[in-house]
Amino acid sequence: MDLLEYQVKEWFGNIGIPVLPSQRIDHPTDLKRLKIRYPIVLKSQVHAGERAKAGGVRFVETTIDAIAAAQNIFNLPILGELPEVLLAESKYDADQEYYLAVVLDTALCRPVLLGGKDANIDWELAAEKIQHVVVEQEFSPYYARSLALKMGLQGAMMQSISTVMEKMYQLFVEKDLDLVEINPLGVSPSGSLMALNGNIRVNERAIARHPDMAAIAEKIVTRHPRNQTNGHLRDWDGIEMYGKIGILGNGTGSVMATLDLVANAGGKPGVCLNLRHAFSTDTPATTFGDRLAKSLKILAADKSIQVILINLLGSIPQPIELAEIIAMSCQYDSSELKPQLLHSNGSKIRRENNFPRLVVRLGGSDLNTARKYLATLKTLSNAPIVVENLDEAVAEAVNLAKSAYRK
Structure with missing residues (x-):
C-alpha cells in the first residue's frame, strides 16, 4: 500500500524529518x-x-x-x-538535491540504506549513481554515517544527512514499512535540509498491527474497489491493464520504465507484475524463482496476453534456476494451465491455445550464465528471444504482438 504525498509529509513531520x-x-x-x-x-x-x-x-x-x-x-x-x-x-528554492531511501531487500531479507547526490535517478544507471549500505545487525548511527561517507559528504552536511537517514530508518521500523524514500531532499543555500517529496510503501502484512494504517487502507478500498477481472492482482505489487503484452520486472522502476517504453513503441501493455514482492497471503516466504514461476502461469492463463516481456536488471539470486523456470514455461502444455483469472480482460484478439511468446531482457554481468543457458534453447519451436538491450527487447515484443494480431 502506497501513501499519498500529503500522508507521507504528515508522517515525516511527526518523526522529525523537516517538511515545508x-x-x-x-x-x-x-x-x-x-x-x-x-x-x-x-x-x-x-x-x-x-x-x-x-x-x-x-x-x-x-x-x-x-x-x-x-x-x-x-x-x-x-x-x-x-x-x-x-x-x-x-515554494522552496533548493541549491542542491539528494536522493535518500530505506528499502527492504527481499533477496537479502535485510533493510538497505540508499543515497545519491543526484535526485534525478535514471534507474537504468542507478547502480553507478546510488550508494548503498546493508543494515546487517541492529541499527546504529554508524550505518547512516557510512552511507553519507560513501556519498562523498563531509562535515556538517554529512551529519545533517545522517540525522535525516536515522529518522527515516526509525519510521521504517516503527511502521513496518517496505520503503521510505525522499526524492528529492532539498538543500537551501544556507545548508538547511527539506524533504520536498517522498514515498512510503506499507507492508501489507503489517496493516492489521497499526490502527492508523488500517483506517487508511479501509478508505482506499472503499473509494477505489479493485476491478474483479483478476483476483490475483489484489495481492500483487502490479498494474492491471488491458493490452496484449504482459510485463514482468524486478522492481517498481523496472516495471514502470518497461511499460512506458512499450507504450511509446506502439505496443499495448497488459498486466504488469513486480517480482520483487510476494503475494501478501504467501506463507511461508517465497523465493524470487517461486514468484517468477507463479507470475508466468498467471499471465499464460490470460488468453488475451500474446507476449510476455521479462525485464530483469542487476543482481538476481540463483540466475540459473530462473533460466530453468523460463525454459520450462516454454514447454508447458496449455491444457495443464488452470485458469488463474475470473474473467478475460475483454480483448477481442485471443491467442491460440498455447503459451505466449517470451522476450527476455537480462541486463548486467551477474546474469551472463542465465543468458548463455537460455541461448541453448534456440531449437525449441517456442524458444524465448533473449537480448541484453531493453530497447531491443521492447521492439521484439511489440513486433511479436502485432504479428499475432495480423494472424
Missing part, C-alpha cells in the same frame, strides 16, 4: 482560507508518477490564480486517476 508548511485542499474554495503564505505550489495527490509533466503541479502567487489552478487539477486525470485531495505547499 503545507495544507490539505479538499475543494478549490479551501484556498480562500489558506494558512500558508504565497507563493505556493499545488500538487495533485495521485499515485501516478510524473505529475509535473502531466500538469498536476502548479506554482501560483495569488488566491485567484490558486483557485483557478486547483479547479483544473481536480479535473485532470493522471494515468486514469483523478485526485480527491490536493496539497498546497510553500
Whole structure:
C-alpha cells in the first residue's frame, strides 16, 4: 500500500524529518482560507508518477490564480486517476538535491540504506549513481554515517544527512514499512535540509498491527474497489491493464520504465507484475524463482496476453534456476494451465491455445550464465528471444504482438 504525498509529509513531520508548511485542499474554495503564505505550489495527490509533466503541479502567487489552478487539477486525470485531495505547499528554492531511501531487500531479507547526490535517478544507471549500505545487525548511527561517507559528504552536511537517514530508518521500523524514500531532499543555500517529496510503501502484512494504517487502507478500498477481472492482482505489487503484452520486472522502476517504453513503441501493455514482492497471503516466504514461476502461469492463463516481456536488471539470486523456470514455461502444455483469472480482460484478439511468446531482457554481468543457458534453447519451436538491450527487447515484443494480431 502506497501513501499519498500529503500522508507521507504528515508522517515525516511527526518523526522529525523537516517538511515545508503545507495544507490539505479538499475543494478549490479551501484556498480562500489558506494558512500558508504565497507563493505556493499545488500538487495533485495521485499515485501516478510524473505529475509535473502531466500538469498536476502548479506554482501560483495569488488566491485567484490558486483557485483557478486547483479547479483544473481536480479535473485532470493522471494515468486514469483523478485526485480527491490536493496539497498546497510553500515554494522552496533548493541549491542542491539528494536522493535518500530505506528499502527492504527481499533477496537479502535485510533493510538497505540508499543515497545519491543526484535526485534525478535514471534507474537504468542507478547502480553507478546510488550508494548503498546493508543494515546487517541492529541499527546504529554508524550505518547512516557510512552511507553519507560513501556519498562523498563531509562535515556538517554529512551529519545533517545522517540525522535525516536515522529518522527515516526509525519510521521504517516503527511502521513496518517496505520503503521510505525522499526524492528529492532539498538543500537551501544556507545548508538547511527539506524533504520536498517522498514515498512510503506499507507492508501489507503489517496493516492489521497499526490502527492508523488500517483506517487508511479501509478508505482506499472503499473509494477505489479493485476491478474483479483478476483476483490475483489484489495481492500483487502490479498494474492491471488491458493490452496484449504482459510485463514482468524486478522492481517498481523496472516495471514502470518497461511499460512506458512499450507504450511509446506502439505496443499495448497488459498486466504488469513486480517480482520483487510476494503475494501478501504467501506463507511461508517465497523465493524470487517461486514468484517468477507463479507470475508466468498467471499471465499464460490470460488468453488475451500474446507476449510476455521479462525485464530483469542487476543482481538476481540463483540466475540459473530462473533460466530453468523460463525454459520450462516454454514447454508447458496449455491444457495443464488452470485458469488463474475470473474473467478475460475483454480483448477481442485471443491467442491460440498455447503459451505466449517470451522476450527476455537480462541486463548486467551477474546474469551472463542465465543468458548463455537460455541461448541453448534456440531449437525449441517456442524458444524465448533473449537480448541484453531493453530497447531491443521492447521492439521484439511489440513486433511479436502485432504479428499475432495480423494472424
